[in-house]
Amino acid sequence: MSAAAPAARSEARAAALVLIVGALILLGLVLAVGENPLTVLWTMVESALLTANGLADTAVRAIPLCLIGLGVALAFRAGVFNIGADGQLLIGTALAVACAPLLAGWPVPLGIAALLVAGVVGGAVWGGLAGVLKARFGANEIIATIMLNYVAIELLGWLVRGPLQEPMGIFPQSARLEEALRLPTLIDGTRISAGLIIALAAVLAVWFIVARLRYGYSLTLIGQNVEAARYGGVRIGWITVSVMALSGGLAGLAGIVEVSGLHGRIQEGFAPGFGITGIAVALLARLDPLRVPIAAFAFAALYVGSANVARSTDVPFPLVHIIEAAIILGFLAATLLKRKGGAAAP
């Protein structure tokens, strides 16, 4: 009990240190461009959070980040480092768009439901493939998922110029989804679709898996100590494959929700960098499903704010990735000081 107070204090100190060093570096980077950091910060906050349009843009961006972050959190909990959400998202979306013509004429809710299921299945297959390679052959999932990302990108490049191309055959993109397959707009006057509800429902579902099911307990057990889990009778191979499939399925869902709710069609680069940001979301949420939507909203605001900053000032957009890296490394440092504070107690 007595350890809790110093641990919390040292964590707070670490967090403060991380924030200060990170802020100083970011300050330097902004000053190097010749912009006023306060103006930049204000532009970022104002354009992402303090205007109706900005807030809506942030919510729109938070939907896929939340779904991807949930999937990443699930896999990371089991110590399976899925950093291939981008590829899983692309394959899931492509499969769903390919199925779309078959769903023509279906009653509205059934058609959309089938479309979303196709997205989940495509992502689950692509993620599960990396899971099989790891469970069956011991192939490192970090490299496998990244390689599958590149394969998926090229595959999509071919699909939108070949089998999935719009009938006119001019642009490298698919035909527009018919209205019955589009997710309805949730709030009039914004682009926020019913995807928001899907994302929040997914939060509850993943929370239920993690907190209430034996499966979720097994995940955490493997993540903490593989040997102990094996000794305790957890089927590690099955969990590895299934959690990769779940993780990929959520990424596929994120992609098809983005297409059905926002763009209406698939084209190359429609979800740039979503997967890697999803990792930052999951880590910021400390792999806790209930914190994922908050972290997703924070990163969505960062993206929307940075894009506006890049438009109205000379500060380049890749600042986003530097901030993401600073957050990940900062959290690592913070957990360390917490651990040190706690270790002194027993």
Add this chain to the structure above:
Amino acid sequence: MMDLAVIIGLFASGIRFAIPILFAALGELVNQRAGVLNVGIEGIMLVGAFLAVACAVATGSPWGGLAGAILGGAALGWLHGVFAVRLKVDQIVAGIGLILLGLGLSGYGYRLFFGQGAPTQVPGSQRVDLGPLSDLPVLGPLLFSHHVLVYVAVASALLIAFVFARTGLGLAIRAVGESPKAADSAGINVDRVRMATATFGGAMAGMGGAFLSTAQLAGFVEDMVAGRGFIAIAVVVFARWNPLGALVVALVFGIAEAAQIRLQTLFDDVPYQLLTVLPYVLALVALVAAARSSSLPAALAKPYRRD
């Protein structure tokens, strides 16, 4: 159609494609042999590629560019060491942070220095001229008229193999990666060795990036490393942590890359995307083929704490 000139061209360009992967793989190999897994070398290569161009333009010399890339790479490798070795936090998560950091820093720096989409002219070429050797038929274009860094990379592989096989330093690195506890009792400073290999690994990745942007291609493009940092890790695994093996495997990847580009022009009715994926599919095959290798350093990715 497949006459001698085509084959020579294929292998010569395969060698060029292999070099960035080889540099990064050799650095990662030494690092992993000491027990540190850095999955972020993709980010380090990006920073190296950017710094090589920026510093070459700033100093007017390709050597200035190379020095910048090595220093920048070493700094990022050291940073990963601080997290993985000194702070003993999750090495993989720290590596993921590094991927993003490299992506951000190189993209930010590029737009800062060169503006968006501005062309960059990189000064000087460092192609060696070995006189009569370079003029030899077949062997001249194949082996004796490459960029000087090609020979540096090959020499590095031989040197690292020698260090591991014959020197006390190599023994120390292997001991630290296999049994840090025993190494510690033998008087080896485990963390210091690992910090050194982490920094070395970063410098090598930086050099790989430099080769990519200043020797193989002429200029920096955002995200130009395109997965080569991860392919380098697959090379290390498939080569079973053997530097000479890494040389051969990197060469195979280089030739695969050169071959797929040639195949695209040869079979223009095949969608080019299906050929572009060749190196990535090859990496997946390599990972599967190297399944559960017993050569894996026993203490890989495990921080060492004295009891």
